[in-house]
Amino acid sequence: MSPGRLETLAIHVKPMDNEHPMNSIARYLQDELPRINAFLDAQAAGLDPVVRPAAQHVLGAGGKRLRPLLALVTARALGCTADPYPMACSLELLHSATLLHDDILDAAVMRRGRAAAHVEFGRTETILAGDALLALANKLVADYGIPRMNAVLSEAILRTVTGEIMEIASVRDTAMSQERYYEIITGKTAYLFQGACECGAILSGRGEAAERAAHDYGLNLGIAFQLVDDALDYVSPSEVMGKPSGGDLREGKMTLPLILHLRSLAPQARQELEARIAKDELDAGAARGVADAVAASGCAEATREAARVYAARAAQALDAFPGGQERDLMADILELVLSRNK
Amino acid sequence: MSPGRLETLAIHVKPMDNEHPMNSIARYLQDELPRINAFLDAQAAGLDPVVRPAAQHVLGAGGKRLRPLLALVTARALGCTADPYPMACSLELLHSATLLHDDILDAAVMRRGRAAAHVEFGRTETILAGDALLALANKLVADYGIPRMNAVLSEAILRTVTGEIMEIASVRDTAMSQERYYEIITGKTAYLFQGACECGAILSGRGEAAERAAHDYGLNLGIAFQLVDDALDYVSPSEVMGKPSGGDLREGKMTLPLILHLRSLAPQARQELEARIAKDELDAGAARGVADAVAASGCAEATREAARVYAARAAQALDAFPGGQERDLMADILELVLSRNK
Numbered sequence: 001m002s003p004g005r006l007e008t009l010a011i012h013v014k015p016m017d018n019e020h021p022m023n024s025i026a027r028y029l030q031d032e033l034p035r036i037n038a039f040l041d042a043q044a045a046g047l048d049p050v051v052r053p054a055a056q057h058v059l060g061a062g063g064k065r066l067r068p069l070l071a072l073v074t075a076r077a078l079g080c081t082a083d084p085y086p087m088a089c090s091l092e093l094l095h096s097a098t099l100l101h102d103d104i105l106d107a108a109v110m111r112r113g114r115a116a117a118h119v120e121f122g123r124t125e126t127i128l129a130g131d132a133l134l135a136l137a138n139k140l141v142a143d144y145g146i147p148r149m150n151a152v153l154s155e156a157i158l159r160t161v162t163g164e165i166m167e168i169a170s171v172r173d174t175a176m177s178q179e180r181y182y183e184i185i186t187g188k189t190a191y192l193f194q195g196a197c198e199c200g201a202i203l204s205g206r207g208e209a210a211e212r213a214a215h216d217y218g219l220n221l222g223i224a225f226q227l228v229d230d231a232l233d234y235v236s237p238s239e240v241m242g243k244p245s246g247g248d249l250r251e252g253k254m255t256l257p258l259i260l261h262l263r264s265l266a267p268q269a270r271q272e273l274e275a276r277i278a279k280d281e282l283d284a285g286a287a288r289g290v291a292d293a294v295a296a297s298g299c300a301e302a303t304r305e306a307a308r309v310y311a312a313r314a315a316q317a318l319d320a321f322p323g324g325q326e327r328d329l330m331a332d333i334l335e336l337v338l339s340r341n342k
Numbered sequence: 343m344s345p346g347r348l349e350t351l352a353i354h355v356k357p358m359d360n361e362h363p364m365n366s367i368a369r370y371l372q373d374e375l376p377r378i379n380a381f382l383d384a385q386a387a388g389l390d391p392v393v394r395p396a397a398q399h400v401l402g403a404g405g406k407r408l409r410p411l412l413a414l415v416t417a418r419a420l421g422c423t424a425d426p427y428p429m430a431c432s433l434e435l436l437h438s439a440t441l442l443h444d445d446i447l448d449a450a451v452m453r454r455g456r457a458a459a460h461v462e463f464g465r466t467e468t469i470l471a472g473d474a475l476l477a478l479a480n481k482l483v484a485d486y487g488i489p490r491m492n493a494v495l496s497e498a499i500l501r502t503v504t505g506e507i508m509e510i511a512s513v514r515d516t517a518m519s520q521e522r523y524y525e526i527i528t529g530k531t532a533y534l535f536q537g538a539c540e541c542g543a544i545l546s547g548r549g550e551a552a553e554r555a556a557h558d559y560g561l562n563l564g565i566a567f568q569l570v571d572d573a574l575d576y577v578s579p580s581e582v583m584g585k586p587s588g589g590d591l592r593e594g595k596m597t598l599p600l601i602l603h604l605r606s607l608a609p610q611a612r613q614e615l616e617a618r619i620a621k622d623e624l625d626a627g628a629a630r631g632v633a634d635a636v637a638a639s640g641c642a643e644a645t646r647e648a649a650r651v652y653a654a655r656a657a658q659a660l661d662a663f664p665g666g667q668e669r670d671l672m673a674d675i676l677e678l679v680l681s682r683n684k
Contacts, residue, residue, distance in 0.1 A: 047504075048504040048507060048508070050504070050507040050508060050510075050511050051503070051504070051507055098473075101469050101470070101473060104465070104469060123446070124507075124510055125507070127443050127446060127469065128443070128503050128506060128507050128510075130473075131440075131443060131472075131476070131499070131503045132500055132503045132504070134473070134476055134477075134499075135476075135496045135497075135499040135500040135503065136496070136500060138480050138492060138495075138496035138499075139492075139493055139496035139497055139500065141492075142489050142490070142492035142493035142496055143489075143493055144489065145489040145490075146489060147484050147485075147486065147487040147488060147489045147492065148484070148487075150480060150481075150483075150484035150489065150492045151481055151484035151485055153480075154477045154478070154480035154481035154484055155477075155481055157473070157476075157477040157480075158474055158477040158478060158481065161393070161470050161473045161474045161477065162389075162390040162392070162393070162474070164470060165390060165392040165393055165466075165467070165470050166390070166392060168392075168466055169392050
């Protein structure tokens, strides 16, 4: 994929009715969140007492439940008659497992505004709680008796792990290409979104064309989601995000806003900044200054523009879905992902 | 289960023919090891370059391949006509994943006589390589299109993780009961053996009775295996095991030989030793002395006796298997597990 070309397309996604997309999603979530959370609580309660606290910590941290929501909505949009909750919630379990392991990889001390699990529960309990959640998710999905769902989820986890690894290997690599950046975010974020939607489609039993459409919707939505996330890291103050603003820059993560910003600088300024990033010489104040410059140069906004391209592709995939409340909601989710500012 | 009662049963398992069990297994392995290793090598080669070295390190460390062997032999004993290698090798991938994560939990620096993966490749690469192997194993099994195999393996991993957690939570707990010890070894070791055999049976398609027999064989064999392993830690010199002798004692692991030994001591001697274990006061020399006393008091041998009880149960489960080369081999494996001294 050539992001340079994509940015010039700049297709805009419109909400499908006049209601603000946030309202329709909020109404849906009002019904669904308690069910999703009750299911997750019951699963966590069934774990061994030694892993339970770390699992409950990460599951109870109040994530957006975006992955189970996507799985639910996709399944229903395609007329699913099976109970979708175990499948949908398995996506949150997988996501939570990656968060637990990430906490250790990053040596992160904050996660969603709370202390990271390994700080509170120890490294051992955190690694094993992650393994337990991975296994539990696989088991929930296996119990449907539809092996393709296990294959899709295993593949998604494998690719998620690979994406995380590529990201870590690319830290402070100021020569990193945009292609590599897209590979990383597709891996670490989009494949699990894709897995959520594809499993929803498989469970509905509507056949290959529907599964492919769900795959395309989820994958492109996931890429758009991460692009916006990476843009927000340069413009959103810490209080809103629950994590320090400009954090990616300080951690040496080469995300699109920074890649575009470096490319926009004069050769000497660029070399100087690259050297400071490579040598990890930016303290909090300096990082804040660079982050402001990235935002001021329009590179965060350009990253949001790129997100619109992928959201448009996701919207196109929706054409293959039968019309109805859930398809409208899937369009609204695209809109929300693009417009969110926290 | 009441280990006290079990020890009095002391049923002995005899090889099924006059050939030494090691010879029949060695001949089988001579054919199978290259195939198992070639399959594992190909899987490792297909991983992302960033996780590949850690994965190849653990897979190439030359384990006994006992789990894939068990899966293969069980499948064939039950007349399996499908290709058993992906299923069988997925068990080694799962086992290797737990070894990679264990390395980090234990902060172990040696594994099978080689440096632990996290020392050579870093903690991040090691955690993620473990996650990748877990996902790969699930995927290989999912590709058969038999969802019960995924359910069995997910359950086995969940129980393995739980067993590991219980073990860690019980370190230096000198009041630990035998019941708890059996729960731990069943969890951390036996469920994966059971999963190997049960998946072999499921793949053969011989029905529930065969699956139950395979389940019972694998579970009891696994318990016997770990009992012998724990006995060997008190009698086998370091050069043979590839890890320090008396290592469990120094790590504060409350295994059966130590539990039995503590129980055999006079109250004051027992209290003193328990205090030294609880406070981690045994240096290498003192640990060596205690380990020698455990062996001299017959507690390592009593642990081997307990293993014979479980091996006899496993042998009983074999009665439900059709006669033939593979069933004989499954009996030989029991004999080998009991007689091994390294």
